[in-house]
Amino acid sequence: MSLAEIACPIPDIAPADMDGAIAAARAAVGLPVGSRVVAAMSGGVDSTVVAGLLHKAGYDVVGVTLQLYDHGAALKKKGACCAGQDIHDARLAAETLGIPHYVLDYESRFRDAVIDQFADSYLRGHTPVPCIRCNQTVKFRDLLDVARDLGAAAMATGHYVRRAEAGGRVQMRKAIDHSRDQSYFLFATTPAQLDYLRFPLADLEKPQVRGVAAELGLRIAAKPDSQDICFVPSGDYRTLIDKLRPQGRQAGQIVHMDGRVLGAHEGVTDYTIGQRRGLNVAVGEPLFVTKLEPETRRVVVGPREALLTASLVLEETNWLGDEASMEAAADAQAPVLARVRSTRQPSPARLARGDDGVRVVFDLGEEGVAPGQACALYDPADPDRLLGGGFIRETTPVV
Structure with a gap:
């Protein structure tokens, strides 16, 4: 498939240097050609290109996709990974590439390790980062065990980070494209996990990755990136929390940090630290949420410098x-x-x-x-x- 043949081209597709990309993938894997590598395929552009590059590089690639949740809205929305359309896209890509592909039902594990923890965090007045929990538990713990069971020498993902060896130890480093760097989301990766993981996109920028996808004949070359929390495809996380933890929907006071009661709210879970909009109080100066007190059901606000x-x-x-x-x-x-x-x-x-x-x-x-x-x-x-x-x-x- 040429770039001109893509049905819905987008501006950030760049011509692909396939030979260079394949060489970079081999260098990132660092294993003999022919070694088995499991590619974690979410159905998005990045992970699909990883599978394609490793296949072209001569590795014995096995694609694995996790079924993590099943929301009716997600089934019809592009860019919500690991459900509905994305599983279909991963399966179709594997067929196009000619590699085996498995879909594993991890809904129960994902709910326990990620979704329930997400909801409980808001009840405690915290602001969770569910992508880190997902990498830490389901993807980099459970899925790595599956990869080993499949006889793989390594597991590759589409994360934009670099794995490097120095002084006899493995390091995680930022990818060449700092605007795409995902090292923040992978801080919880253990040294043992990092020994086994590979990140073939470390030397590529996103437009180049899309160009590789087009050269490989993959229909997802112009697929939009995911923008929302994957299990909240509408972006309305408060509705999900209300459903999972209805006890969080308790009214309370909005209080200035100097002690003044400024108004009322319908639930602490509606607020996060640093929030300015949606406070529905007016005192003549911009106010921000500076503290959440779930025990007293108080939302404390103050000036920006208090943050x-x-x-x-x-x-x-x-x-x-x-x-x-x-x-x-x-x-x-x-x-x-x-x-x-x-x-x-x-x-x-x-x-x-x-x-x-x-x-x-x-x-x-x-x-x-x-x-x-x-x-x-x-x-x-x-x-x-x-x-x-x-x-x-x-x-x-x-x-």
Whole structure:
């Protein structure tokens, strides 16, 4: 299929250097040609191109797609991975490529590990990152076991990150296209998992990936990227939470941080830290949600400067380097680059040790940090290198 033959071309398709892409895929896999590799195929462009490149590179590729949920809306909406149309697209791509393909029903595991945790986080006044939980549990734990059972020497995914070996250890690094970098979402990948994983798209930008898909004759070359949380295809996560955890729909007060009662709300789960719109209160100055108190059903608001965070405490930490060295770094208050949102650049900070666990202390403060989100840590001397990170348990504001 040529670029001109794509039914709905989009601007970000670039001509493909197939030889270069195949060579890069071989280098990323680093295994003898003919080795079996399981390709995790979500039905999207990235993971499908991974399967196609590895097949062209001469590997024994087995495609695996996970059925994670079944929402009627998702069945008809493009860009909601792992359900309906996307499973069909993955199966059709595997047929086009001529590789075996399996669909595994992981709905129960996904609900327990991701959807229920997502809903419970909002009840606690936290802001979850379900994509990280999915990678951490279903994809990089359960699916890796399946890949090993299939006799694969490695499992490949379409994530935009780089796997590199240095000093006898495997590192995770940012992909060449920093605008697509997904290392933040993979901070919880363990060293053992990283040993087994491969990321063949590390040296490609997204327009090039779409060009490869077109050259491979794949109909999904112009398929839009997923924009929503996959199991909330409408984008209305509050409706899902109300259905799963109706106890969260309890009225309470909207209170200014100085103690004034400004209004009322219908449920703490309607709000997240940093939210400005939808407060329905007016005091003559812009107000933002600065704190959520599910126990008292209070939503605390204040000026923007009240969002500035001095430090945070991590839980469920994961270190991709030498764990003893990272623990020692916390004791020594070593410098790090801390990233608290996937769309935000890392900020200078220092690790610290406290009675409550590993603490990240920002040099200049950081805005809009919310419990429940992730904090990924990078090496200041080598900013592309992911050191690990953790989930944010609590924050301390700048006084």
